[in-house]
Amino acid sequence: MAGIKDVAKAAGVSVATVSRVMNNRGYISKETRRKVEKAMESIDYHPNQIARALQKNQSYFIGIIVPDSNHPFFSDLIKYVEMSANERNYKLLVCNSLDDPDKEAKYISMLRQNQVDGIIMCSHTMDIESYRKVPFPIVSFDRFISSTIPCVGSDNYRGGELATEHLIGLGCKRLLHISGPLELDILSNRRRDAFVITSMKHGVAYDIIEGAHNKLTFNYFWTFIHENLTPERLQEYDGIFCSNDLVAYALYLYAQQHGIDVPSQLKIIGYDYHSFTRMLQNPKLTTIMQPSDRIGVMLTNTLIQMIENADGELINNTTVDVTLVKGDTT
Amino acid sequence: MAGIKDVAKAAGVSVATVSRVMNNRGYISKETRRKVEKAMESIDYHPNQIARALQKNQSYFIGIIVPDSNHPFFSDLIKYVEMSANERNYKLLVCNSLDDPDKEAKYISMLRQNQVDGIIMCSHTMDIESYRKVPFPIVSFDRFISSTIPCVGSDNYRGGELATEHLIGLGCKRLLHISGPLELDILSNRRRDAFVITSMKHGVAYDIIEGAHNKLTFNYFWTFIHENLTPERLQEYDGIFCSNDLVAYALYLYAQQHGIDVPSQLKIIGYDYHSFTRMLQNPKLTTIMQPSDRIGVMLTNTLIQMIENADGELINNTTVDVTLVKGDTT
Numbered sequence: 001m002a003g004i005k006d007v008a009k010a011a012g013v014s015v016a017t018v019s020r021v022m023n024n025r026g027y028i029s030k031e032t033r034r035k036v037e038k039a040m041e042s043i044d045y046h047p048n049q050i051a052r053a054l055q056k057n058q059s060y061f062i063g064i065i066v067p068d069s070n071h072p073f074f075s076d077l078i079k080y081v082e083m084s085a086n087e088r089n090y091k092l093l094v095c096n097s098l099d100d101p102d103k104e105a106k107y108i109s110m111l112r113q114n115q116v117d118g119i120i121m122c123s124h125t126m127d128i129e130s131y132r133k134v135p136f137p138i139v140s141f142d143r144f145i146s147s148t149i150p151c152v153g154s155d156n157y158r159g160g161e162l163a164t165e166h167l168i169g170l171g172c173k174r175l176l177h178i179s180g181p182l183e184l185d186i187l188s189n190r191r192r193d194a195f196v197i198t199s200m201k202h203g204v205a206y207d208i209i210e211g212a213h214n215k216l217t218f219n220y221f222w223t224f225i226h227e228n229l230t231p232e233r234l235q236e237y238d239g240i241f242c243s244n245d246l247v248a249y250a251l252y253l254y255a256q257q258h259g260i261d262v263p264s265q266l267k268i269i270g271y272d273y274h275s276f277t278r279m280l281q282n283p284k285l286t287t288i289m290q291p292s293d294r295i296g297v298m299l300t301n302t303l304i305q306m307i308e309n310a311d312g313e314l315i316n317n318t319t320v321d322v323t324l325v326k327g328d329t330t
Numbered sequence: 331m332a333g334i335k336d337v338a339k340a341a342g343v344s345v346a347t348v349s350r351v352m353n354n355r356g357y358i359s360k361e362t363r364r365k366v367e368k369a370m371e372s373i374d375y376h377p378n379q380i381a382r383a384l385q386k387n388q389s390y391f392i393g394i395i396v397p398d399s400n401h402p403f404f405s406d407l408i409k410y411v412e413m414s415a416n417e418r419n420y421k422l423l424v425c426n427s428l429d430d431p432d433k434e435a436k437y438i439s440m441l442r443q444n445q446v447d448g449i450i451m452c453s454h455t456m457d458i459e460s461y462r463k464v465p466f467p468i469v470s471f472d473r474f475i476s477s478t479i480p481c482v483g484s485d486n487y488r489g490g491e492l493a494t495e496h497l498i499g500l501g502c503k504r505l506l507h508i509s510g511p512l513e514l515d516i517l518s519n520r521r522r523d524a525f526v527i528t529s530m531k532h533g534v535a536y537d538i539i540e541g542a543h544n545k546l547t548f549n550y551f552w553t554f555i556h557e558n559l560t561p562e563r564l565q566e567y568d569g570i571f572c573s574n575d576l577v578a579y580a581l582y583l584y585a586q587q588h589g590i591d592v593p594s595q596l597k598i599i600g601y602d603y604h605s606f607t608r609m610l611q612n613p614k615l616t617t618i619m620q621p622s623d624r625i626g627v628m629l630t631n632t633l634i635q636m637i638e639n640a641d642g643e644l645i646n647n648t649t650v651d652v653t654l655v656k657g658d659t660t
Contacts, residue, residue, distance in 0.1 A: 070408070
């Protein structure tokens, strides 16, 4: 059977270089890595990474737990996490919690049993203690869990402020915010805080309707709007800030059905911006873009930093900038 | 440290039952599995599945290689594959080939080194020989590779027929088909075959524009339409069958911009149907739905069948039914 010496010979590099590539250690130029990989392929050398993982106590597996991998925001995020992980030779295990605490716990246990090096947590249904007792690195998306679990998220407060100022700047006098569920201490609630404070600062009247726990389907939001709004009540408002694009789009369709013109009578702004669904929107939503590419790369890099500096100091939280994307609904 | 006996005791079942749950063998009721899992959790018992994998020569990892996990069709598919794999205790590694043959080959090698039990291949950029030499089970989506690699796909021929008959039934006299790339022998080409034969059968004039290799973004299709069509040429047709919903939607927007009314002057029908983007379509496309849930479950079940009956006979290809979903564009 072919061995590491044969790889070195075929690639025209030293055994030490092959070892560095295989162990993912030290600086290796892209070109050298490529040469070594080609050589491994050409002599049909496939080292058993599972055996190596056991020996070295590092698997190069990372897990990501999301509420729904098919939701456009998480589907964006997973792609960028996978691609940036792959660049550093980590493999991604994808888990759908469907926002079920039992499923979430079972996935964490499964990932632990499979010796993942770390987890990116994007589903937040369990209490904080359950995450704290996990004995390997975790990075959290949009929720503060503890000082040992770094958090990466968009600047939710700034997003809420931008959205509210945009509506007020366009002359809106009576605002509504459809928030996410507020009972959990997650960072997206800051969108609501910024909405309240910005409205107060400008002396503009406002209401809030609280969404239920992350039901991430359009149909859910469509029903939600029918249950929580009437056309009469909708006409009381001239500007609505929605905590995500799905509810914003459902609201736009509801207004249209009831003869309320958007944007002349009612202005609507969302939150998220999905690269794929954006193209299909007609009209295009005005929205706050939280950049899933930058968030995805940051989640991966933060986790790998924790994995590779296991004895290092605490790692800071990261806040990624948001921007207002003007569309046709304001 | 806690052991298997402690789990049995905490769960109130026999050691043999715990072993069956852990080894994923034999019939175990959902309730019993749940009890054992709870017990493992409660006594903090996390068996090292990587060590077991090495011992048993089975990892319970499966890989899925897609062109782009963020494309709505593949994002649908990945969710259903992950959920059905998880039900049978398999874990899913997601890989984005971005339709690059080098990346595809590298992922196959990576999955092989990580001892996956099998691969679901949805990206088709390499030649057939490269897949044939992979020494573990592969299931292919929408491409015949060899008699030892089962293929799961929607009934592409029937889909093309349904779409073409729908347009002709509505009185269209001059048809256009925007196909996928035809140089590869992939099953989606049968949509084009059915389009040609159905048009001929009804004596209706037709043209075909061939798409380039799977560039799965809306922006690509938007540019593609501008490069391959003019408003004048578009007016020559009264019915267009597009090989996917993104190109159909781009075409709809292009027609609208050039004052061609859909559906009175021009009828457009797509192919795919994405559960999420459907909600955002305004107007909604008429399209052929290939059910990603049934295809996803079938891909998983076929692969697991191959893994668990390694010495069994050849497994048949599977064709999943398609249906016409009437929208506003025909």
